[in-house]
Amino acid sequence: xxxxxxxxxxxxxxxxxxxxxxxxxxxxxxxxxxxxxxxxxxxxxxxxxxxxxxxxxxxxxxxxxxxxxxxxxxxxxxxxxxxxxxxxxxxxxxxxxxxxxxxxxxxxxxxxxxxxxxxxxxxxxxxxxxxxxxxxxxxxxxxxxxxxxxxxxxxxxxxxxxxxxxxxxxxxxxxxxxxxxxxxxxxxxxxxxxxxx
Amino acid sequence: xxxxxxxxxxxxxxxxxxxxxxxxxxxxxxxxxxxxxxxxxxxxxxxxxxxxxxxxxxxxxxxxxxxxxxxxxxxxxxxxxxxxxxxxxxxxxxxxxxxxxxxxxxxxxxxxxxxxxxxxxxxxxxxxxxxxxxxxxxxxxxxxxxxxxxxxxx
Numbered sequence: 001x002x003x004x005x006x007x008x009x010x011x012x013x014x015x016x017x018x019x020x021x022x023x024x025x026x027x028x029x030x031x032x033x034x035x036x037x038x039x040x041x042x043x044x045x046x047x048x049x050x051x052x053x054x055x056x057x058x059x060x061x062x063x064x065x066x067x068x069x070x071x072x073x074x075x076x077x078x079x080x081x082x083x084x085x086x087x088x089x090x091x092x093x094x095x096x097x098x099x100x101x102x103x104x105x106x107x108x109x110x111x112x113x114x115x116x117x118x119x120x121x122x123x124x125x126x127x128x129x130x131x132x133x134x135x136x137x138x139x140x141x142x143x144x145x146x147x148x149x150x151x152x153x154x155x156x157x158x159x160x161x162x163x164x165x166x167x168x169x170x171x172x173x174x175x176x177x178x179x180x181x182x183x184x185x186x187x188x189x190x191x192x193x194x195x196x197x
Numbered sequence: 198x199x200x201x202x203x204x205x206x207x208x209x210x211x212x213x214x215x216x217x218x219x220x221x222x223x224x225x226x227x228x229x230x231x232x233x234x235x236x237x238x239x240x241x242x243x244x245x246x247x248x249x250x251x252x253x254x255x256x257x258x259x260x261x262x263x264x265x266x267x268x269x270x271x272x273x274x275x276x277x278x279x280x281x282x283x284x285x286x287x288x289x290x291x292x293x294x295x296x297x298x299x300x301x302x303x304x305x306x307x308x309x310x311x312x313x314x315x316x317x318x319x320x321x322x323x324x325x326x327x328x329x330x331x332x333x334x335x336x337x338x339x340x341x342x343x344x345x346x347x348x349x350x351x
Contacts, residue, residue: 040287044288080285118286120285120312121262123285125286168236
């Protein structure tokens with residue numbers, strides 16, 4: 001239920017952002033591949049990372065938004081699987097490189113939920129914790145309503161203490177990265193800043 | 198190029214801050230007080246080969262699932278001298294070394310269902326492993342009687 005509440009909260013937040021539709025705003029949808037690092041998921045293979053976000057312009061090239069991402073992790077040769085739910089809020093800033101390309105730096109803060117399952121042993125557990133996530137997107141500005149990008153994302157999740165899960169801080173620090181592609185769907189055409197026209 | 202410098206500065210400080218929170222911590226496990234997961238014990242009971250660690254030859258309690266292959270314990274491969282328990286969440290496993298009372302211990306293990314959690318009370322015994330030039334100490338758990346193994350209830 002806790003997970004559902006947070007997801008609803010983020011969705012509500014995204015919807016309330018979308019109320020500013022007269023302002024410049026955009027949707028992002030992306031999909032990529034996840035990598036795991038030493039720690040609890042050391043032996044797991046990352047697979048898919050995907051998500052959807054909504055951002056509205058605050059000022060200049062600065063945007064604020066909400067994002068909901070999901071990552072799938074699998075322990076090879078077993079039935080152990082983990083799904084990471086990552087609702088986040090973010091600030092993102094667009095650095096233009098001429099009028100065709102931009103680099104967008106994102107900084108997100110959220111609260112993630114890890115649903116760990118092994119159907120062979122009827123094992124299921126949910127752990128959660130604070131998620132901090134810097135990200136870079138390399139964007140191709142098409143001058144149409146849809147832009148395309150490559151992204152690199154780092155997720156650091158600090159799981160809350162739970163002695164039933166682990167007694168070691170080492171396993172509560174989760175590091176994940178993902179790289180992939182995505183699209184930006186603009187609500188209306190951006191006005192290029194004068195210097196890029 | 199100013200914006201690239203700004204990005205790299207921001208990222209540097211973000212990663213610096215994260216590095217602070219990513220250290221291993223100073224967790225202290227009291228090995229004979231409660232049953233720890235295989236992952237916790239295998240992580241905690243490590244160290245350099247040239248030092249004697251506090252956990253060596255101490256009583257330790259561990260819980261996990263018996264590691265099976267082809268639906269059977271691997272005892273026949275090792276002449277009933279050891280078996281493995283596993284943390285099914287992480288895939289990490291630990292060797293349980295049997296120093297005495299082999300038949301009684303394996304008689305007990307034969308009644309174990311795959312989904313039964315095992316609770317084992319043994320002695321943390323150091324073993325060394327070489328990885329190229331580096332020598333690392335880890336642990337196996339030594340048991341010498343069937344009473345050291347409980348099934349499904351701690």
